[in-house]
Structure formats: C-alpha cells, structure tokens
Amino acid sequence: MPGSNELEKALNTVKPANLKERVQKTSATLEDAIVRFVNVQKTYDSERLVVRNLSLNIARGEFLTLLGPSGSGKTTTLMMLAGFEPATHGEILLNGKSINRVPPDKRGIGMVFQNYALFPHMTVAENLAFPLQVRSMSKVEIKKRVNAALEMVELETLGNRRPAQLSGGQQQRVAVARALIFEPELVLMDEPLGALDKRLREQMQYEIKSLHDRLGVTIVYVTHDQSEALTMSDRVAVFNDGEIQQLSRPADLYEKPATAFVADFIGENNCLTGLLEDRGRNGICAVRLPNGQVVKASQVGELGDGNEIVLSVRPERVVLNPSRTADMSTLEATVDKLIYHGDHVRIRLTVAGQKPIVVKVANDGQGGAVMKGDVKRVGWLARDCRAFKRGAGR
Amino acid sequence: MTEAVLAADDHALLKTQLSSALRRQKLSAFLLVAPLLIFVTATFIYPIAGMLERSTYSPEFALEMPRTAAALAPWDGTDVPGDEVFEALALDFKDSKTRQATGRLANLVNVELPGARGLIMKIGRGVDRLQPPYREALVALDNDWSKPEIWQALYGLSKAYTSRFYIAALDLKINRQGEITTQPEDKRIFLPLFLRTFWIGALVTLCCLLFGFPVAYWLSVLPMRYANLLMILVLLPFWTSLLVRTTAWIVLLQNQGVINSLLVWTGAISDSNRLSLIFNSVGTIIAMTHILLPFMILPLYSVMKTVPFSYMRAARSLGANQYTAFIRVYLPQTKPGVAAGCLLVFILSLGYYITPALVGGESGTLISNMIAYQVQKSLNWGLAAALSSLLLVGVLLLYWAYNRLAKVDGFKLG
Incomplete structure (x- = not known):
C-alpha cells in the first residue's frame, strides 16, 4: 500500500x-x-x-x-x-x-468544491466579492474585505485576473478565500x-x-x-x-x-486469519492459525470462542529474527520478494500458508543479509497485533 | 533506423527531410478534402459569384442594340438625344427584327420603364417601313419617342455594368436630373420587406430562445436515459418533411382549424370572432419558430452540458438564492450558446422561403419570396440578384458583428 x-x-x-x-x-x-x-x-x-x-x-x-x-x-x-x-x-x-x-x-456555511467552482466569467476580485454582494454589503466594505482576503492568500496582484489565468494552487487559494470571506x-x-x-x-x-x-x-x-x-x-x-x-x-x-x-484502510497492514482459541486475560487473546500455530494478539471488541478472527499487524512492527520472549509470537516465513525503497527495504514473506505479509526493515547499509527463498523467523509483540472479529464493521 | 541517424551538425539534411515529410502530410490532407472543395466550389462559390455578377452586369441590351448603346454613351441624359441616336436605334431595330429578338427587347425595356412594351412592339411591327430621317419617322410612329423618359430607360439599359438593380432594390430612383433620390413612400416595396424580414427574424429568434432555453436546460440536467428520449423528441421535427410540418400548421391554425374550433368550443371566443392565426405574419412566426427551434436548442444544449453543476451549488453556498445564482452565475456561462443559437436561427430565418410562402399570406411573406417572384414571374434576374446580394451582405455584417463581440468575450463560432 x-x-x-x-x-x-x-x-x-x-x-x-x-x-x-x-x-x-x-x-x-x-x-x-x-x-x-x-x-x-x-x-x-x-x-x-x-x-x-x-x-x-x-x-x-x-x-x-x-x-x-x-x-x-x-x-x-x-x-x-x-x-x-x-x-x-x-x-x-x-x-x-x-x-x-x-x-x-x-x-x-462556506464551501470549497472539488474543482474550486470559481466562476469563470468573473475576475478573482469579482469572485471574492460575490458572497458579499449577495449580502448587500456596501461597495467600500466589499472592496476592503476583498483586498484583505487577497492579502490573506497572498494574491494581492492577481485580483483582476480570470480564474483560468491562474495556476491550480492559486485557484485553490482563491476558492478558500471565497469560502471564508463572508466569515x-x-x-x-x-x-x-x-x-x-x-x-x-x-x-x-x-x-x-x-x-x-x-x-x-x-x-x-x-x-x-x-x-x-x-x-x-x-x-x-x-x-x-x-x-x-x-x-x-x-x-x-x-x-x-x-x-x-x-486497520486495513489507514496505513499499511498485514492480514492473517484464524479462529479464536482462548479469550485470555487483560485483553490479550490467543488465535489459532489454519496451520495449527497459535499467536497472541490484543483483542478488539467482544470476541466469542470459535469466532473467525482477522489479525492485523503493521509492517514496521513485524520483527525479523525476533528474540523469544513471552509476549512475542513467532512464525516461520519464506522470503518471497525484496523491494528496495531507498531508506528502507520491504521484505515480502509467505507465512503459515496465508496471504503474504510485508516487513519493513530500515536500510542500515548492510543489504544482502536476506535473500529470496531464505526461511526466516518473524515475530511481533501481542500488543502490536490486533484481533478483530471477521465481518464486523464490514 | 540507420538512415535516420544524422550528424549533429547536419542541419541542412535534417531540414530537407523534415520538409519532405511535412509535404507528404500536407498533400494527403489536401487530397482528402479535395472532393468537398470541388463540390463546394461548384455548388456554392460559383453560383454566388454568378449572382454577384448578375446584380451589376447586364449586357443584354448592349449586345442586342450595339449601335444604340454606342451612340447613347456620350449623351448627358437630360433632354432628347440627337439624330444620330435615332438613326442607330432604327438600324438596330431592323437588325433585331431579322433575329426575331424584338419581343425579348420589349421585355427588357418594360422592366425598366413599365408600359414601354407597347412602344417597342410598335416599332417591331413598323420597322420595315421606317425611312430616314429617323427622328421624324419614330416620333410619327409614337409621340413617346420625343419624350426623355424612354431614352433615359434605354440609356440605363445600354450600360453593361450598372448599379440600377441596386438602386431599385434599395427603393431609390434616378430622376430627370440624373440624381439618385428615394421613391415616394407609397412606391417603396423592398425596404419595408427587408425590414419585415429582419423584424420577423428577430421575433422568431426571440421565441426560439424563450422556448428553447428551458428545454435545453432540462436536457442538460436530466439523467442520460431521459435526456436521450427528450433529444429524440427535439430532433423529431428534423426528420419530418418541412412541407408536412408547415401544412400541419395550416390544419391547426386555419380559420376552421383545430385551435380555433377548440377555442370556440370552450367558449373562449365566439364563432364570429375566430382568430386569424395563419396566412399572416402570426402564422409565419408560429410555423418558423417551430421549425427553427432545434437550431436553438442544440447549441444551447452543447454549451449547457459543459457548465458544471457545482457552479450553481457554489453560488448557493455563497449566499445567493436560486434566482440570483441563475442570473449571475448560470446565465452568463450559457452566453456562447445563446449567441450561437440566436445567430443561427436569425440567419436561417432571414432566408426562409417555403414556410412564409405557404402560410405567410399578405403580411407574412419575406424578402426571399420577393426574390423568388423576381426570378420566376417577373424575370428580372438582375434585381433578384441585387436583392439576394443585399441579404447576403446583411448576413455577413451580422456574422462580423457577432465575431467582434465574441472575441471580446473570449468565445468564437467557427
């Protein structure tokens, strides 16, 4: 993503x-x-x-x-x-x-539209004056406010231009100024x-x-x-x-x-599916993956025994070659692809017969440590892995 | 690719290659448009050129009566000309008799001086008996030959290049002193007709705009499904014969027609006061509005389609009510469509012929009907050409004015 x-x-x-x-x-x-x-x-x-x-x-x-x-x-x-x-x-x-x-x-209510909707037959100043004119403001007041608005969006010199003569960014600013000018x-x-x-x-x-x-x-x-x-x-x-x-x-x-x-829509996300094994305590539950392995995850919302579960882990929270600690779940994974991003490297791995997961590794200058086809251990902390009931919230 | 590799400094070769490539493109483009170009030249440009020529060039009399034309050339046009002109005329008539051209000549002169046909035919019958001195002989034949009117008419005819058709078309005349003056009011025919043509054209355009604008707006905002159906309804008149549509209006509008009968039946009008809706200018305006409506709707629609809905919304959100938003934001943006539609309808209505001929009656005929009359009945082609040319100039002026306005506003037609 x-x-x-x-x-x-x-x-x-x-x-x-x-x-x-x-x-x-x-x-x-x-x-x-x-x-x-x-x-x-x-x-x-x-x-x-x-x-x-x-x-x-x-x-x-x-x-x-x-x-x-x-x-x-x-x-x-x-x-x-x-x-x-x-x-x-x-x-x-x-x-x-x-x-x-x-x-x-x-x-x-002021409104800024998707394509600015600046009136093409009016100049920038006329566009800005429009909401004030329909409010029957005095000409002096209108002039004052239009100048102030142009100043606010740093377009003082462009009041006499038509919208089509402005760049996209300038048009955008005029649209914002027009939506704000009637306060x-x-x-x-x-x-x-x-x-x-x-x-x-x-x-x-x-x-x-x-x-x-x-x-x-x-x-x-x-x-x-x-x-x-x-x-x-x-x-x-x-x-x-x-x-x-x-x-x-x-x-x-x-x-x-x-x-x-x-979880999926905001940012990058790795998804695994499984069944709830144990609701556990302190919001940490155990989920059995289809290959029989059990991982721990933070429970989100009410889960029941045997519920189908979606597990979600951010790529930067997946650890390569993790140390074995109590709340660290580890899995064996095969490196499928390496994607070079400059400041970091993304490693795509197939794990537990599921959709591939992505791990983000900072580029520490020692590239080549991981090769395609390598079998590695990956893991994450239970608090970094969130367990959702499948289908909840569509 | 090897051919295309050029040394960096080989500009000359590059130039020739580019120009030959461009020439091929231009040639094929020209060949593609050539059939249309030939067609347009043959059917449009050549007839218009012919019309323009005929409105100023009229050599018939000079060809028929070469001696007379030559003898009249130095004449000052005020009094009766000298003996040599009488002689030339008599000799020309003797010649034309042998060619049996006297009738044609009589028609020619009669157009210029109504009633002169008899005068010419009389010479035609008596030309064999004409003996010198010709002045006395001709005057003896008919005293009119001693008056300047007939000679002025002949003088006007004798010049191959002439402005007399335009003078006639503008309701002017040349008086005895050879000055151009306006016709008396009751003898003016063409200028009132031009005015009426422009006036009815303007009314038809206005009606089309009033009826067409809402329809075009509706078309542009309806969902595609309904818009297509409505578009078919708009275009339906296009697919029906003009003659059928016009005669349908006769059925509807005539004195004993559908609308009058309906009004009498509902009691809106009494039987004795049936409205005269046809065979007058009202009928012309109604029928022409109906027929020209698509020409207004289509340009309007094409422009309205491009005006995003968000402009009206933006205007509303900025505090304008529906009316203000429409007048100040929507309407100005449809201006190119309004201008194009109005120009199209107005120009088309200026040249409209069949509809006013069928439903126009006395007060609803237009300049085109007069042109047709001059071509078919009165056989004064020169005058018809002059009238047509004046109409053409009017249309071109309109188009020029439109383009001037359009340039100021930043839109253009063609």
Whole structure:
C-alpha cells in the first residue's frame, strides 16, 4: 500500500503544544457542538442506504475530516450538511437548530468544491466579492474585505485576473478565500486538493491548516487521501459503506484501529486469519492459525470462542529474527520478494500458508543479509497485533 | 533506423527531410478534402459569384442594340438625344427584327420603364417601313419617342455594368436630373420587406430562445436515459418533411382549424370572432419558430452540458438564492450558446422561403419570396440578384458583428 512514508510523517507532525487543546476539542459535548447529526439516513433510490444511521457531533473550532473510499457516504454527508441533498431521515442541527428545511444560501456555511467552482466569467476580485454582494454589503466594505482576503492568500496582484489565468494552487487559494470571506463559522471542503500535484498538495495542506489555526473556524473536510486526513485533522471519521467505522484522533486511528476495515484502510497492514482459541486475560487473546500455530494478539471488541478472527499487524512492527520472549509470537516465513525503497527495504514473506505479509526493515547499509527463498523467523509483540472479529464493521 | 541517424551538425539534411515529410502530410490532407472543395466550389462559390455578377452586369441590351448603346454613351441624359441616336436605334431595330429578338427587347425595356412594351412592339411591327430621317419617322410612329423618359430607360439599359438593380432594390430612383433620390413612400416595396424580414427574424429568434432555453436546460440536467428520449423528441421535427410540418400548421391554425374550433368550443371566443392565426405574419412566426427551434436548442444544449453543476451549488453556498445564482452565475456561462443559437436561427430565418410562402399570406411573406417572384414571374434576374446580394451582405455584417463581440468575450463560432 502506498503512502506509508507520508503516514509516518503525518504522525510525527502532531504538535505537542496543541495536544491538550485537541483532546479537549475531541470530546464534543452537546453544548459546544456546532453541528449535530442525529440518526441521519440517506438513500437516493429507496433501495440502498448511502448513509446508514449517522450520529455525529462536530465541536466548535475543530478540524474534522471525513475519510473513506469512494461511495462510502462521506461526500453525501457533506452535501447534506451543505444543504444540497435532503436527509431521508433524521435531523441535522447547526448551532442547536434544525437545518433540514433551511436552503443552502440561508445556512451561512462556506464551501470549497472539488474543482474550486470559481466562476469563470468573473475576475478573482469579482469572485471574492460575490458572497458579499449577495449580502448587500456596501461597495467600500466589499472592496476592503476583498483586498484583505487577497492579502490573506497572498494574491494581492492577481485580483483582476480570470480564474483560468491562474495556476491550480492559486485557484485553490482563491476558492478558500471565497469560502471564508463572508466569515462563516463553518467551512466545508470537498476534496479540495484532489486536482493538485503532490508537492503543491502538501503546501496547500499546510496553508489550509494554518488558516484554520489563525481564524478558529470549524472545518469539515472530505478526502479519500489518508495522509491528508492524518496530517490536518483534529479528528477523523472513517466512513465505509455509509457508516462511521471509527471517529478518533489521527494517532489513535493508526495505533488503535477499531475495526479490521480501519486497520486495513489507514496505513499499511498485514492480514492473517484464524479462529479464536482462548479469550485470555487483560485483553490479550490467543488465535489459532489454519496451520495449527497459535499467536497472541490484543483483542478488539467482544470476541466469542470459535469466532473467525482477522489479525492485523503493521509492517514496521513485524520483527525479523525476533528474540523469544513471552509476549512475542513467532512464525516461520519464506522470503518471497525484496523491494528496495531507498531508506528502507520491504521484505515480502509467505507465512503459515496465508496471504503474504510485508516487513519493513530500515536500510542500515548492510543489504544482502536476506535473500529470496531464505526461511526466516518473524515475530511481533501481542500488543502490536490486533484481533478483530471477521465481518464486523464490514 | 540507420538512415535516420544524422550528424549533429547536419542541419541542412535534417531540414530537407523534415520538409519532405511535412509535404507528404500536407498533400494527403489536401487530397482528402479535395472532393468537398470541388463540390463546394461548384455548388456554392460559383453560383454566388454568378449572382454577384448578375446584380451589376447586364449586357443584354448592349449586345442586342450595339449601335444604340454606342451612340447613347456620350449623351448627358437630360433632354432628347440627337439624330444620330435615332438613326442607330432604327438600324438596330431592323437588325433585331431579322433575329426575331424584338419581343425579348420589349421585355427588357418594360422592366425598366413599365408600359414601354407597347412602344417597342410598335416599332417591331413598323420597322420595315421606317425611312430616314429617323427622328421624324419614330416620333410619327409614337409621340413617346420625343419624350426623355424612354431614352433615359434605354440609356440605363445600354450600360453593361450598372448599379440600377441596386438602386431599385434599395427603393431609390434616378430622376430627370440624373440624381439618385428615394421613391415616394407609397412606391417603396423592398425596404419595408427587408425590414419585415429582419423584424420577423428577430421575433422568431426571440421565441426560439424563450422556448428553447428551458428545454435545453432540462436536457442538460436530466439523467442520460431521459435526456436521450427528450433529444429524440427535439430532433423529431428534423426528420419530418418541412412541407408536412408547415401544412400541419395550416390544419391547426386555419380559420376552421383545430385551435380555433377548440377555442370556440370552450367558449373562449365566439364563432364570429375566430382568430386569424395563419396566412399572416402570426402564422409565419408560429410555423418558423417551430421549425427553427432545434437550431436553438442544440447549441444551447452543447454549451449547457459543459457548465458544471457545482457552479450553481457554489453560488448557493455563497449566499445567493436560486434566482440570483441563475442570473449571475448560470446565465452568463450559457452566453456562447445563446449567441450561437440566436445567430443561427436569425440567419436561417432571414432566408426562409417555403414556410412564409405557404402560410405567410399578405403580411407574412419575406424578402426571399420577393426574390423568388423576381426570378420566376417577373424575370428580372438582375434585381433578384441585387436583392439576394443585399441579404447576403446583411448576413455577413451580422456574422462580423457577432465575431467582434465574441472575441471580446473570449468565445468564437467557427
């Protein structure tokens, strides 16, 4: 799976100074929630639920990302919040008031669209002035605000250009400035960086994040790019098949995935299947692999005897030639392939007759120690291996 | 590959190889378009050139009456010309009699001076008895020969290159002093007809826009399945004969037709006050709007299809209500389609012939019907050519203006 490098970077960028504040933000109580979804369902064809039963509180000032594969319901959720799609069932509250019947233009929510949706027949300044004009602001005030907004996104000199004359990154900035210029409390972003190349995307991630810190607006951000979600968000809601699989801080999402889907979707993951042998104590259970071997793993959720289990281990937590300790499970594995990545090497091994697993080994300059076809021992600590009930959380 | 390997400094060889490769490409491209080029030249460019020529070049009289034409050339056009012209005329008539061309000549002169046919035919019958001095002989034959009108007509005819067709087409005339003046109001025929053509064209274009815009919008937002069905309905008129469609409107709109009967039946109008919906300009506008509607819908649709839905959503999220978002965000982006559709419909309606001929009656006929009349009935091809050329110039001016506007706005048609 690509992008694990970025992932690690993402985890390292969580600023300690912000941590306390973030933890506070994550516990969105009913009082400080700016947005509440209450049992919201959505179907387009009255057969399939796109959003199953969504209940979600969004705290004032937080950066919440809706993350998930395409068709998981994250964009539909955003569109319901913006007012472009009506909820089939349930209620959406903004500042404690139901907005189910409020048209989008009366909701006062800023929005950045996937392809920016800058009006091509207007200049940049006219685009920025548009939300102020429809609010019947005075010309002097509009001019002042447009100039301030252009300054904010460092495009002072480009006010008279048409959007088509700007680069992708500049268009992006104008779109963000336009969504913020009428000072909404809440800004929605629908995969805003999808059309940019990698370098620009990283820069824009940083800029959007710093705008968020400076202005204190609440941002709900939709993406299918997990590294984007992890780097930018206070909290991430992982969507799959119309349901939130897990809603937690980025670090928890990676370290403590709640379902097999999250474990697989966020970062790289090795999967083994087996049957529950023993529920054990302290959350450590024993799982019997099809080849008869038993491994220990941290139990996630309620497991019953004989349940089919999915085990998940991160590649960087798999140890090659492990020392035999009590909570280390070891297996014999055959090296199938070596993949050179510069700073590290990935070793693919077949183990216990299952799907191959990948081990990440730092490149210490002593390459060639492992060859294809070698039989090695691999192992992991019980706390690094998570056992999920198969099929739970789809 | 060995051939292609060149020394780095061998630019000359590289150049010749490139140019020969390009030449082959150009030649094959030209051969591909050649059949169409020949076809267009033969069926389009050549007839238009012929039309333009005929509107200014009219050598018939000069060929028929060479002596007269030559003798009239130095005439100042004010009074009756000198004896030598009378003599030339008499001799030319003697010649033309032998060629049995007098009838044709009479038609030619009659177009220029209505009622002159008799005068010419009279000479034709009596030319054998004409003896010098010819002036007295001709005047004795008919006193009109002593008046300048007939001579002015002949003078106008005698020049091979002439602007008289354009003068006539613009409702102008040359007075006795040889100056160009406007016709009195009650004698103007063509300018009011041009005006009516442009006016009805504008009304038809407006109607098409009003009816076509919602349909095109609908087409562009409907799911593919329904959009295809609707598109077939839009195109259906294209697949029906123009004649059938027009006569269908006669059935619907005539005095005892479906619509009038329905209105009388419902009591909306009384039997004695049936609406006259056809054989007038109303009928022309209704039938032409129906027939030209697809030409408006298709360009509109093609532009609307490219306007992403997210623009309207963005406008709504920025605080614009549906109406404002439509006017300020959606409408400006459909401008290229509106302009292209309007231009197409307007230009097509300027040249419309069959429909106004069938349903236009007195007040609904257009300039094209007049052109057809000049070609078929009055046999004044020069005038027909001049009228056509003026129409063509009008269309080209419109197109030029459109392109000027389009350039400013950054879109272009063709």
